[in-house]
Amino acid sequence: MKKYIKEYLKLLKFTKGYRCLLALAAVVMSISTLFDGISLGMIAPLCDRLFNNKKIVIPGEIPAFYLLLSIN
Secondary structure, X not given: OHHHHHHHHHHHHOOHHHHHHXXXXXXXXXXXXXXXXXXXXHHHHHHHHHHXXXXXXXXXXXXXXXXXXXXX
Protein backbone atom coordinates (compact mmCIF):
# COMPACT_ATOMS: atom_id res chain seq x y z
CA MET A 1 0.00 0.00 0.00
CA LYS A 2 2.81 2.42 0.85
CA LYS A 3 4.36 1.73 -2.53
CA TYR A 4 1.28 3.13 -4.29
CA ILE A 5 1.21 6.22 -2.10
CA LYS A 6 4.86 6.94 -2.88
CA GLU A 7 4.21 6.60 -6.60
CA TYR A 8 1.19 8.88 -6.33
CA LEU A 9 3.21 11.52 -4.51
CA LYS A 10 5.88 11.32 -7.23
CA LEU A 11 3.20 11.95 -9.83
CA LEU A 12 1.89 14.93 -7.88
CA LYS A 13 5.33 16.56 -8.08
CA PHE A 14 4.83 16.89 -11.85
CA THR A 15 1.74 19.04 -11.29
CA LYS A 16 3.56 21.55 -9.10
CA GLY A 17 3.66 24.29 -11.74
CA TYR A 18 0.10 23.67 -12.89
CA ARG A 19 -1.84 23.57 -9.61
CA CYS A 20 -3.62 26.88 -10.18
CA LEU A 21 -4.58 25.80 -13.66
CA LEU A 22 -5.85 22.45 -12.35
CA ALA A 23 -7.91 24.19 -9.68
CA LEU A 24 -9.39 26.56 -12.26
CA ALA A 25 -10.19 23.61 -14.52
CA ALA A 26 -12.00 21.86 -11.65
CA VAL A 27 -14.09 24.98 -10.96
CA VAL A 28 -15.00 25.41 -14.63
CA MET A 29 -15.92 21.72 -14.95
CA SER A 30 -18.19 22.05 -11.90
CA ILE A 31 -19.96 25.03 -13.43
CA SER A 32 -20.31 23.17 -16.72
CA THR A 33 -21.86 20.20 -14.91
CA LEU A 34 -24.35 22.50 -13.20
CA PHE A 35 -25.41 24.03 -16.53
CA ASP A 36 -25.74 20.58 -18.10
CA GLY A 37 -28.17 19.62 -15.34
CA ILE A 38 -30.15 22.81 -15.81
CA SER A 39 -30.42 22.29 -19.57
CA LEU A 40 -31.65 18.72 -19.05
CA GLY A 41 -34.22 20.08 -16.61
CA MET A 42 -35.51 22.44 -19.30
CA ILE A 43 -35.90 19.64 -21.86
CA ALA A 44 -38.37 17.61 -19.77
CA PRO A 45 -41.22 20.20 -19.84
CA LEU A 46 -40.71 20.68 -23.56
CA CYS A 47 -41.02 16.93 -24.17
CA ASP A 48 -44.19 16.86 -22.05
CA ARG A 49 -45.61 19.61 -24.22
CA LEU A 50 -44.70 17.90 -27.49
CA PHE A 51 -45.70 14.33 -26.69
CA ASN A 52 -48.48 14.67 -24.09
CA ASN A 53 -49.79 18.17 -24.87
CA LYS A 54 -49.39 19.19 -21.22
CA LYS A 55 -49.08 22.82 -20.26
CA ILE A 56 -45.55 24.03 -19.48
CA VAL A 57 -45.52 25.14 -15.85
CA ILE A 58 -43.24 28.03 -14.96
CA PRO A 59 -42.51 28.28 -11.21
CA GLY A 60 -43.32 31.55 -9.50
CA GLU A 61 -40.33 31.49 -7.17
CA ILE A 62 -36.77 30.21 -7.08
CA PRO A 63 -36.29 26.78 -5.46
CA ALA A 64 -34.57 26.79 -2.07
CA PHE A 65 -31.70 24.52 -3.16
CA TYR A 66 -30.74 27.03 -5.86
CA LEU A 67 -30.53 29.81 -3.30
CA LEU A 68 -28.23 27.66 -1.18
CA LEU A 69 -25.97 27.03 -4.17
CA SER A 70 -25.74 30.72 -5.01
CA ILE A 71 -24.79 31.69 -1.45
CA ASN A 72 -21.70 29.47 -1.42
